[in-house]
Amino acid sequence: MSRSEFTVADAYTYDHRSTLRWLQSHILRYKGLLFTFLLTTLGMASAQSMTAVTVGWAFDSVIQNEGRAGLTAAALYVVAAYVGYGLFDIVNSLAIRVLAQRVERNARDELYLSLLSKSQTFHGQQRVGDLMARATNDVQQISLFVSPALGTTTESVLTLLVPLVTITTLDYRLLIMPILFLIATYFALRRYNDNLSPVATQLRATFAEMNAGLAETISGIEVVKGFAQEPAEEGRFTHNAGAYRDAFVREGEVTARYVPLLLYGLLIGLGFGHALYLFMQGIVSVGQVIAFMALLGTLRSPIRFLLRNIATFQQSFASARRILEMILTETELDQNEAGVAQEMVGEVVFEGVSFGYGQFASGEFASGTSANGETSLVLQGISFRAKPGQTVAIVGQTGAGKSTLTKLLNRTFDVGNGRILIDQIDVRDWSLDSLRGQIGTIEQDIFLFSRTIAENIAFGARADVPQAEIEAAAQQAQAHEFIMSFPNGYQTKIGERGVMLSGGQRQRLAIARAFLSNPRILVLDDSTSAIDSNTEDQIQRAMHNVLAGRTTLLITHRLSQIRSANLILLMKNGRLIAQGTHEELMAQSAVYRQIFVRE
Amino acid sequence: MGITGGLNPEEYDRNYSDRELVRRIVRYFRPHIGKVLLVAAMVSLISILATATPILISRGIDTLAANPQLQLLLTLAAVITVMGALSWGFNFVSLWFSARAVGDVVLALREDAFRAVMRRDLSFYDQFASGRIVSRVTSDTQDFATVVTLTIDLLSQLVLVLVIGLVLLTQNVPLALITFAVGPVVVIIALVFRRLARNAMQQAQRALATVNATIQETVSGIAVAKNFRQEAAIYDDFQDVNELAYRVQLTRVAVFGSIFPLLNTVSGIAVSVIIYVGGLMAIERDISVGEWYLFVQGLTIFFYPITSLASFWSQFQQGLAASERVFALIDDEPLVVQTANEPVGRLRGEIVFDQMTFNYSTGRSAVLQNFSLTIPAGETLAIVGHTGAGKSSLVKLLMRFYEFQGGDLLVDGRSIRSLDLSQYRRQLGLVPQAPFLFSGTVAENVKYGRPDATDLEVETAARQLGDGSWLEDLPNGLQTDVGERGARLSLGQRQLVALARVLLQNPAILLLDEATASIDPLTEAQVQDALATVLQNRTSIVIAHRLSTVRAADRIIVLRDGQIIEEGSHETLLAQGGHYAELYTTYFRHQSLEYRPW
């Protein structure tokens, strides 16, 4: 069992040993539907063959002047066969389509759950676009795999085989041409499959490239226009779209050369010739020739279906592989359910902590590692101790590793070397629930969900928080007033990525969100940079009260806040170069003094 | 990305008449007329062969029933075989050339759509979500291709219907009429189906869009969910949405899953009727056995195109709707239009806002009202004011990102409406409030405005900022991969890259919109030194966030609701004790060392 940050007790387990088995286990979960589908397919193929044979009877009875009785009987049989076929068909197509929808739903559910269970390291490395492609297009592709591809292929194979059996009932010698045809078709299909595979891959890759490139250009349109780089972007897009066009044409060329269709054309002529020859020998009747031709006619649509299905199969397998790859990506964190779950007091100790973003790197993600592997460490040998309730300010140049340091505390990432203790217990020994539940974070990049303001504030707390508590939190964060200025108040929906709100407003909502979750340890990463002094005053006062008794890690540009912290950590290039109170550092550190002489 | 795939109508959408739509589509195919005609010819030939085969077989059967001659029969079989091979050959030629024609047409359409998007000013991007724009350019154009392939398919089937219909009529009128009688039945079923299918399809797509949006949001906000340990709650939400989508899909499945069996059964009953009636006629010798056979086969051939017409119709309409969306995107006009393309040399940098009036969109209150401001060449101007006062808007207007409604904006005495936009923008250097980085290395991002810059120039520009020690913090220096949107850099680092990018461009006018907001106090001090030299000999507009920046400016203007309410130097303004003094206490007090709110 792989490690995971989040699991659900009653989740269905699928077979992850290979792509094929994974698909199989998804489909076999609904054996009833599958069985119904197979049975009705068989019924359909039989009904179809029966139609062809009875049509033959009808002809024979007319040619041999058997009168109306034979004809009437044959016609009634044909009606019965068609109606039977229709009934089988309806059950059949519903069964396979419902199966497809279930598989799609379950695959999506499985992927989603596995995404939730992955650590932040994993998510940090993923491109959102790529992940979304897997969760949307690839999952839909899985449903196309079941229906129509698997459905019509099973049908095709049975409609190829059942007529053969039926032909035997006419005369076994008629089998020669169809069997030669099937053998040739088998090899032709294999070749077609081999030819199509690389082209299909290319088609998909070029489309993804074009899409991603365009998305980036549009996201950065202000920069594109600001630097008048439209021609360069157009060149890039034209290049990508051209690559897709080339792949598209190549796919067209491969499908144009679909040999089974040629074989089928030959089969009709040669089969007819052979049947005529047998007729001349007096071996078969006219009716049998007609039935034989009708049976050959039923082979037409399977051959056409296979043309499309082979492409779908290939795409589906590629999609399934990508989904499974994502599900199987190892994550290095575990939710540690059995770990310590107790009320935190709030003592924080770092002991010789080192960390690098490349430390878990597996192939694809290795940009944090340089050739000698040394510079890959973002933090090196960090040690400090914060008593419960203390405020620790972290100071240092941009990129020194301040934000990274705070992310180790709630195990967004795990340390490479050394350890971090909260209340004398290694963070890795805490239950993840308990750990994260008691550490509140306000990030630099504030993310709000496109839900109502009330739901956003209540996000971190338990379900059904009373409105009064939400409002109290908003009041503490100085957000109540501006929230009430919206026509819908707390029920206002926030737009895409919270764009409706100003930076300061978003920050205050994030603060309210953190307040409401009532954490023992608070991490504030530059969370008040875009707020004016008045608001800042109010928030600071609120914070001052709320922070009392809570250990706080603080990254800020406010000199006054730095100065009044209990402990100041001065970082440079991933190392802790000095620590102490403001007065101590002013006395000891030239770098530290430099910050303050400017003002 | 097709996530919420251009399902919902946008404001610029319009309805094209069918004729207009066809005209537009045809125009794209005109350059490929040769290929199109060839494909059409091939497709017709295939249809004719498809009809000829059963006719020949029926002749063969007649010969069998009457007086079988081996010679004749073998010739017949040989002809049918050759026709099978020919049909494949025609099919090959038609697919080969239609892939080229369609590929080229879609490419042309995509390029047009892309160019149309690039032409648009920023008001367009404010209004429409980027995912939607992307899906119009990539997915909707793809659906357009589907229309074309389907049209070719449908046309060929229509030819087939006509040919086989004629042949049947020449054989026997009553039987032919019975055969044609199924047509209306199928059409009625198809019409009912179309309505159901359309509804079911739309609902299914909406449900899918909701599921995908939910996933998208989870993926983007996963850090928050994890910090608050809310996985269970959002998983519950997801399951609800996923289940709902499944249920909606079931409706679609029920509609689409029953239509073909239904149509097949109708055709089966028709076949039985033909067999019976035809059989009776054959008994009476009204028709030959071969003709009877031809009708039985002909019905199937006749039927197939009609059912597929019915089933592809919704796909076809979807494709048409997609084409409509693409054309609407292409046809919409940008608001920013230049009156002339006067060349722009190196600018001196004198800027005059002359009685300018501006709002972001009609109906909104004006952001600027008769706004006048003169900035002499070489001046460093600081703009301060509350959030929403219009500071960023001034800068964006200067960049000509938006069209203004009244007055004029003159640079070096010329209206910016008359200038060559590319050349003009290259003279301006903007560091926006939120820095955007493209995926790639730091160096590539610094070079963005000047792709031809040498490594040395890039390095020099980067080192100008804060003694360059920020480069040492990057794991691979200038070659560090910044990740998607710069996610692998800290926020401050992203701003430094954006600054270096502008420095390398060496613009005549520098526009800094709170450009150092996320940079730490240590680096800030050093960046200020660098900026001081850069700002010295060029016109600069600095929207200040930091006290130190404001102090260093030649002149400060205080903006409120789009009006200048005070101007002067830091000392004089502070001494006046007016709005600036108030702003100072509001915005900058907390940046000072003595600040203590409680």
Ligand SMILES: Nc1ncnc2c1ncn2[C@@H]1O[C@H](COP(=O)(O)OP(=O)(O)O)[C@@H](O)[C@H]1O
């Ligand atoms: N997700 C990430 N992947 C790889 N490298 C990162 C990532 N986030 C930050 N870094 C790198 O780690 C270093 C420290 O970043 P950070 O902790 O954000 O700095 P600070 O908060 O002090 O500005 C920087 O060099 C940055 O490039």
Ligand SMILES: Nc1ncnc2c1ncn2[C@@H]1O[C@H](COP(=O)(O)OP(=O)(O)O)[C@@H](O)[C@H]1O
């Ligand atoms: N893209 C936009 N679309 C519509 N309104 C906008 C847009 N950008 C800003 N505004 C509005 O214009 C006014 C001025 O905004 P802005 O220039 O960004 O102010 P500042 O930079 O001084 O904070 C505000 O009322 C703001 O809501």
Ligand SMILES: [Mg+2]
């Ligand atoms: Mg940071």
Ligand SMILES: [Mg+2]
């Ligand atoms: Mg602004």
